[in-house]
Amino acid sequence: MLVLGFQGSPRKKGNTFFLLSAFMAAVEKLGAQIRIIDVAQKKITPCMEYVVCEKKGYCPIDDDLKTEIYPLIRQAEVVVLASPIFFYNMTAQLKAVVDRCQTFWARKYKLKLSDPAKKTKRGFFLSVGATRGKNLFEGLQLTAQYFFDAIDAQFAGSLTYRGIEGPKDMARHPTVLADVEKAAAGLIQPLLDRKKILFACRENACRSQMAGAFAQYLAGDKLEVINGGSQPADKVNPDMVTVMHETGIDMAFRVPQSIESAISSTIPQYIVTMGCGEECPFVPGAQMRDWDLPDPAGKPLDFMRQVRDEIENRVKSLIKELN
Numbered sequence: 001m002l003v004l005g006f007q008g009s010p011r012k013k014g015n016t017f018f019l020l021s022a023f024m025a026a027v028e029k030l031g032a033q034i035r036i037i038d039v040a041q042k043k044i045t046p047c048m049e050y051v052v053c054e055k056k057g058y059c060p061i062d063d064d065l066k067t068e069i070y071p072l073i074r075q076a077e078v079v080v081l082a083s084p085i086f087f088y089n090m091t092a093q094l095k096a097v098v099d100r101c102q103t104f105w106a107r108k109y110k111l112k113l114s115d116p117a118k119k120t121k122r123g124f125f126l127s128v129g130a131t132r133g134k135n136l137f138e139g140l141q142l143t144a145q146y147f148f149d150a151i152d153a154q155f156a157g158s159l160t161y162r163g164i165e166g167p168k169d170m171a172r173h174p175t176v177l178a179d180v181e182k183a184a185a186g187l188i189q190p191l192l193d194r195k196k197i198l199f200a201c202r203e204n205a206c207r208s209q210m211a212g213a214f215a216q217y218l219a220g221d222k223l224e225v226i227n228g229g230s231q232p233a234d235k236v237n238p239d240m241v242t243v244m245h246e247t248g249i250d251m252a253f254r255v256p257q258s259i260e261s262a263i264s265s266t267i268p269q270y271i272v273t274m275g276c277g278e279e280c281p282f283v284p285g286a287q288m289r290d291w292d293l294p295d296p297a298g299k300p301l302d303f304m305r306q307v308r309d310e311i312e313n314r315v316k317s318l319i320k321e322l323n
């Protein structure tokens with residue numbers, strides 16, 4: 001499970017850096033994978049309002065958001081925004097990231113497509129400000145909540161500190177480390193405690209992708225879902241993407257991965273294969289089952305729909321059984 005943190009301050013080793021680093025260290029200690037993006041160090045163009053995202057569902061700007069950050073936002077189950085207060089909101093550097101996530105908003109509200117992980121994804125923010133006013137974090141809170149909604153994450157809370165100005169003030173705060181450990185555990189532990197399940201097939205381009213997406217979509221709060229293939233394809237099957245979009249589940253940005261990569265950080269307790277025979281993976285201690293489904297790749301779209309519906313029904317029964 002990936003937790004993605006955005007360090008929004010231009011000050012390299014200031015208060016936000018300290019706060020986010022402590023939070024992410026606590027998250028990692030609990031067993032999650034972490035990744036921190038130092039936004040001031042990235043090449044990020046502010047939104048140019050080309051409106052391509054609203055018409056076609058993607059952002060045409062070619063920078064670090066496209067190559068690195070969008071895929072991480074899609075992969076992460078928890079996204080943490082960290083920023084000092086600059087004029088009652090987040091920094092311009094972080095706001096540029098947020099504005100460029102209009103492309104997620106467009107897929108959700110214009111194209112009516114949901115991230116398969118929407119039941120799981122959580123958003124949390126961390127902030128510091130020099131003054132002590134009652135409304136200090138309200139601007140940031142509104143912006144952050146709207147951002148989390150756009151990326152299909154549920155807002156799960158915040159940790160904020162007033163009266164923090166000099167670059168070492170946060171590190172000197174008497175309760176910050178205890179606060180961070182408590183908040184990180186509350187946020188992460190329920191997700192780490194989920195049952196872990198692997199859906200596997202040969203190419204991880206079609207059947208295991210659909211099964212994984214339905215499992216995440218229907219029960220991502222109870223199941224940690226991974227999927228992989230014994231011989232992963234270069235890209236997911238476009239017909240699979242089309243028939244999944246008919247159900248409202250967004251599969252356009254999924255990328256096939258190997259089973260080794262899928263299980264490198266998450267050891268599944270359950271493995272479901274899609275009918276790949278002798279190429280099924282072996283994970284010691286995992287309960288295995290094979291659904292023996294026909295491969296719909298290269299067949300008419302209606303056949304892909306039948307396999308999709310069959311997979312959805314099987315996933316629903318499996319969820320009932322596992323719970």
Ligand SMILES: Cc1cc2nc3c(=O)[nH]c(=O)nc-3n(C[C@H](O)[C@H](O)[C@H](O)COP(=O)(O)O)c2cc1C
Pocket residue numbers: 009010011013014015016017083084085086087088089128129130131132136164165166167
């Ligand atoms: C451009 C700018 C705008 C700021 N605006 C505010 C503000 O509106 N309210 C406030 O309390 N502090 C404000 N501050 C102070 C910072 O929030 C504070 O110094 C913070 O601790 C900096 O965190 P950092 O070390 O992570 O950069 C501002 C600082 C700068 C540089």
